[in-house]
Amino acid sequence: MTTIKAYGASASTEDLKPLDIERRAVGKDDIKIDITHCGVCHSDIHTVRNDWGGSSYPVVPGHEIIGKVVEVGDNVSNFKTGDLVGVGCLVDSCQTCPSCQKDLEQFCENGATFTYNSVNKHIDGTRTYGGYSTMVVVNKDFVLKVPENLDPAGAAPLLCAGITTWSPLSHWKVKKGDKVGVIGLGGLGHMGVKFANALGAHVVMITTSPEKGKDAKALGAHEVLVSKDEEDMKKHQGSFDFILNTIPVGHKMDPYINLLKIDSTMVLVGAVEPMEGFHGGGLIMGRKHVAGSLIGGIKETQEMLDFCGEHNITSDIELINMQDINNAYDRVTSNDVKYRFVIDMASLKD
Known part of the structure; x- marks a missing residue:
């Protein structure tokens, strides 16, 4: 010892x-x-x-x-x-x-x-x-x-933070041309934006804070969606192929479920605590999915690091x-x- x-x-x-x-x-x-x-x-x-x-x-x-x-x-x-x-x-x-x-x-x-x-x-x-x-x-x-x-x-x-956001993007096979939403611009969210951008997705930063828009675009987001703006949320309804939800506390999920396309998925990686109830119809009317993801295994983490090396992501x-x-x-x-x-x-x- x-x-x-x-x-x-x-x-x-x-x-x-x-x-x-x-x-x-x-x-x-x-x-x-x-x-x-x-x-x-x-x-x-x-x-x-x-x-x-x-x-x-x-x-x-x-x-x-x-x-x-x-x-x-x-x-x-x-x-x-x-x-x-x-x-x-x-x-x-x-x-x-x-x-x-x-x-x-x-x-x-x-x-x-x-x-x-x-x-x-x-x-x-x-x-x-x-x-x-x-x-x-x-x-x-x-x-x-x-x-x-x-x-x-x-x-x-x-x-x-890297593998926590990389793993769901990899598992759900986010690809070039997909419209990907990243909810929350913190330690996890900023990595989600970088990875989704490097994978070729059209990245939308979803935030309650309009002032975060400039930072989000500097990190690689193509658009910023302010979730408190009802008209903007309605405009994006039913248009996302994948949403990475990094909010760290319990919250209302219905507004974000409404953003998903048919057969699309929102993955929770931040809120390790009870969530607020949501309307089952939002999932049923569109065969949508809400899932969770932890970190990744050793093989996947190495793949993530290699990807970061290729794309110079930190x-x-x-x-x-x-x-x-x-x-x-x-x-x-x-x-x-x-x-x-x-x-x-x-x-x-x-």
């Missing part, structure tokens, strides 16, 4: 502060990563504050990890020292259930091991600690190759020092960031 520096919370009511944590020795199937950057996800905040229940303290968050390989185990052949790599929301799964066999480790039927606030049940039974730390040791099957042409800081949020970020994390949490909950915070881990090492 090796003792390293980290930042974490000892209780749901406490700020994050410096901690010393232990990492396991590098096993034959492991990769040791020197962490250079880690994104700040709203899930980090929910877990630190125990909003979803089940947090086990101390919590060291962070599942948007970028770093350099510094050591590999004897069975590792596809990574070498110096490689730029990433670690997302998963660090292990059973690898044998039907979901894992389909490269859907996020839906592991025996319970995936998450990057933090989880248990290394297949390794040593210890708690997992995330990327708000100087180093991590991860099984080779859950380490991702990051294209060297990408800015490492901007690439960090791809490991969660997140729009604000780089912060580790010591500024508590202020960053307050700003995230106040929607005061464009569009993701990323921690420069050199600040922790120093």
Whole structure:
């Protein structure tokens, strides 16, 4: 075991502060990563504050990890020292259930091991600690190759915000010429706009805030639809091939369901909480679908990173020092960031 520096919370009511944590020795199937950057996800905040229940303290968050390989185990052949790599929301799964066999480790039927606030049940039974730390040791099957042409800081949020929006666009086969709506211009929404644009879709940013229109178009949206404008919503009714809904809280869905074409789908990726009721007729009269999507499996996440490398796609970020994390949490909950915070881990090492 090796003792390293980290930042974490000892209780749901406490700020994050410096901690010393232990990492396991590098096993034959492991990769040791020197962490250079880690994104700040709203899930980090929910877990630190125990909003979803089940947090086990101390919590060291962070599942948007970028770093350099510094050591590999004897069975590792596809990574070498110096490689730029990433670690997302998963660090292990059973690898044998039907979901894992389909490269859907996020839906592991025996319970995936998450990057933090989880248990290394297949390794040593210890708690997992995330990327708000100087180093991590991860099984080779859950380490991702990051294209060297990408800015490492901007690439960090791809490991969660990126794959969360890429996965539904890929699964529902969004293609060139499709009319795609992206609801909400935040950490998820801005990635959805970039991906849909790069896939060749006609992208419509759907927002309650007209002032976000300029930013949306700069990110790749072709049109902006203000959802509070009843006439504009009526004009777009029944015209969307696909809608990516990134709203993070419960909301009325009827207005957005009405935008879908016959046989088209709206996918929820943001609201992990009860939703308001909606009228069944909106789905029945058009054979429309409302679906949900989590992150993606390791294979799909690698495909997303490769696509980003080909199209030079990264997140729009604000780089912060580790010591500024508590202020960053307050700003995230106040929607005061464009569009993701990323921690420069050199600040922790120093």
